[in-house]
Amino acid sequence: MNAEKQTQDNVVSLYPAHYSPDDIKQIGEIKAWMAETNYKQAALARLARISSSSLSQILGGTYATAPGVLLLKISNAMKHAEDQAADSVVAVETGVYRVAMSAFQMARRYKNFSVLSAYVGTGKTFAAKHYLRNTPNTYLIEATPTMTVQSLVKLLARMVVGFDKGSIDDKFRGIVDELKDTDSLLIVDEAETLTPHVLNTLRRLRDMAGIGICLVGTEHLSGIVRSKNQNFDQIRSRIGYWRETIERISADDARALTESAFADDEIADDVAARLYAYSQGSARMLMEAIVPAIKQARSGRELSAALVDAVVQKALCLKPLALEK
Numbered sequence: 001m002n003a004e005k006q007t008q009d010n011v012v013s014l015y016p017a018h019y020s021p022d023d024i025k026q027i028g029e030i031k032a033w034m035a036e037t038n039y040k041q042a043a044l045a046r047l048a049r050i051s052s053s054s055l056s057q058i059l060g061g062t063y064a065t066a067p068g069v070l071l072l073k074i075s076n077a078m079k080h081a082e083d084q085a086a087d088s089v090v091a092v093e094t095g096v097y098r099v100a101m102s103a104f105q106m107a108r109r110y111k112n113f114s115v116l117s118a119y120v121g122t123g124k125t126f127a128a129k130h131y132l133r134n135t136p137n138t139y140l141i142e143a144t145p146t147m148t149v150q151s152l153v154k155l156l157a158r159m160v161v162g163f164d165k166g167s168i169d170d171k172f173r174g175i176v177d178e179l180k181d182t183d184s185l186l187i188v189d190e191a192e193t194l195t196p197h198v199l200n201t202l203r204r205l206r207d208m209a210g211i212g213i214c215l216v217g218t219e220h221l222s223g224i225v226r227s228k229n230q231n232f233d234q235i236r237s238r239i240g241y242w243r244e245t246i247e248r249i250s251a252d253d254a255r256a257l258t259e260s261a262f263a264d265d266e267i268a269d270d271v272a273a274r275l276y277a278y279s280q281g282s283a284r285m286l287m288e289a290i291v292p293a294i295k296q297a298r299s300g301r302e303l304s305a306a307l308v309d310a311v312v313q314k315a316l317c318l319k320p321l322a323l324e325k
Contacts, residue, residue, distance in 0.1 A: 015061040026071050027059055033078055043263040048077035049256065080260065092260045094253035094283065096246055100127035100216075104135075106241035107212030108185040113203075113239045114214045117221040118246035121282035124216055128187050137184040145193045149201050156186075156205075172205070179209040191215035192224055203235050219245045248281025257283060261291045262303060270305040277320030278312050289316055 015024050034041065045055040050070055057063040058070060080092060100116055100123075107114035118124045132140045139159050141152070150168055157164040157171040160178045164171055188194070188202065206213050215221060222245050225236060249257075254276040259267050279286035293315045294308060301307055312318050 018066045019061065020066070020068065023067055023071060026075065027067075030071075030074060030078070031059065037081070039081060040264060042266075044074065044077060044081070046259045046267075047081060047263060048073045050074070081263075092253075092256045094123060094256060095250055096123045096253065096283070097127045097130075099243055099246065100124055101131065103214050103216075103241050103243070104128075104131050104138075104185060104187065107214045108183060109212070110240050111206070111210050111212050112241075113206065113235060114212070114241035115221065115225060115239055116214060116216045116243070117219055119219055119248065119282075121284035122246055122249055123283040124246075125189055126283075128189055128214075128216055132187065135185070137182055138187065139184065140187045140189065143188055143190045143193050143198075147194060147198055149198055152198055152201060172201075176205065176209045179205075179211050182211065184209075184211045186211060186213045187216060188213065189216045190218075192217035192221040199235060203238065206238065219247075249279075249283050249286075251276045253283070254279055254281075254286055257287055258291070261287065261295075265303050267303070268305070271303055271308060274305045274308045274312075274320060277322065278308070278316075278318050280321050290318075 015027075019027075030044075033039070034044065041055060041059075042052050045052040048055070048070075050073060054063065054070060055074065058067045058074075063070075076093070096118060099118075103114040103116040106112075116124055128140055132138050139156070141155060141159075153168050153171050153175070154164045156175050161171070161174045166174070186202075186205070191199075194202075202213055205211070215225070222242075225239070251272070255267065255272040258272055258275050275286060275290060278290055290312055294303070294311050297311045297315065298307065
């Protein structure tokens with residue numbers, strides 16, 4: 001028996017029988033990651049949305065049942081923490097984020113349309129950009145009110161084919177040829193700004209190339225696609241995923257975002273409640289205005305409801321609103 005095998009056997013012997021070899025390997029990777037990144041165990045537990053005691057027991061080999069499900073949550077939290085280093089907003093799995101992922105995956109899997117409509121600031125665009133960065137064969141178009149069929153096709157040609165030479169029809173057929181028989185997904189953000197002619201062009205692209213398309217937009221998108229105008233009949237019949245419009249993030253979502261932003265702090269219930277009330281249910285307001293203002297003015301002080309009130313009311317002139325959970 002060589003020294004490496006002896007070491008592996010010694011490590012395995014430290015854990016109970018209900019810990020699988022994959023569990024033990026993953027625990028080693030978690031410990032190494034925390035040591036390398038200097039990430040605190042309590043902060044990782046909060047980001048994974050499990051108790052500190054559960055994480056401690058898992059890592060110490062004293063957790064009473066198989067830890068595979070919680071290890072997956074911890075692994076996802078580590079990935080989120082790494083994303084935080086590159087993103088101004090960490091990819092916390094909020095309710096909006098999960099709905100967005102379902103919309104993207106359903107459109108890709110069944111090569112059909114899906115619709116994601118939500119009020120501004122709820123995180124739908126962030127979810128789309130995160131999915132784009134992390135999923136091959138994904139294309140994102142940010143639509144504008146002035147977008148024409150010609151500008152849409154030119155933009156897609158540059159994205160998909162790499163150039164936009166030839167007539168509009170040549171470019172369109174080149175895009176179809178490039179995407180056909182692939183698992184590609186096209187995400188169209190701000191889709192409520194598109195004209196019926198442009199939407200019809202997207203429908204033809206979906207039909208001819210056999211790809212999934214997700215239309216992402218504000219609450220106005222649902223009204224446009226549901227319109228009795230015959231221009232949208234053929235798109236409606238191709239929609240395989242369409243949830244009710246999301247009006248705001250939940251209190252639990254706001255807390256998860258707050259815990260990711262203040263990873264080294266225990267977030268008291270009154271602090272979480274105040275931050276949610278000031279955010280008015282907007283992830284954007286919370287993460288791009290309120291949290292930076294507090295971090296800027298905090299100067300080492302304890303994160304308290306009084307501090308939140310003082311900073312947010314003075315720096316942002318916001319008043320808390322009573323929001324449903």
